[in-house]
Amino acid sequence: MVRSLTILEADDEMSESSKKYEANAQFAKTQRANDAKQAAAEYESASIALRAKTERLKALRLARDAASPQIAAAPKRKSAGKKKEKSGSLADWLDGEAKAGRRG
Secondary structure, eight states: HHHHHHHHHHHHHHHHHHHHHHHHHHHHHHHHHHHHHHHHHHHHHHHHHHHHHHHHHHHHHHHHHSSSSSOOOOOOOOOOSOOOOOOOHHHHHHHHHTTTOOOO
C-alpha cells in the first residue's frame, strides 16, 4: 500500500507542475496580448501625430506661398543666331580640330 501512495503522490506532483505550466503559459499569452495592444496604440498615436504635423506644415507652406509675390517665368527667347548644323562624321571633326591647331 505504501507503493500506491507513492504513485499517487507522484501523480499529484505531475499534475501540480502541469497546472503551473498551464498557468505560466496563460500568463505569457495574456502578457503578449497586452503588449500587442499597447504597441498598436503607440503606432496609432504616432501616426496621428505625423498626420497632424504634415497638415500643419502644409498649411504653413501654402500660406507662405500665397504671401510671397508670384514671379512670372520669363518667356524663352528663340535665338536668332545660327541654326545648329547636323553633326558630321568623326573624321570631319578631327580634321577641323587639326586645322584649328587643337590637336597635339
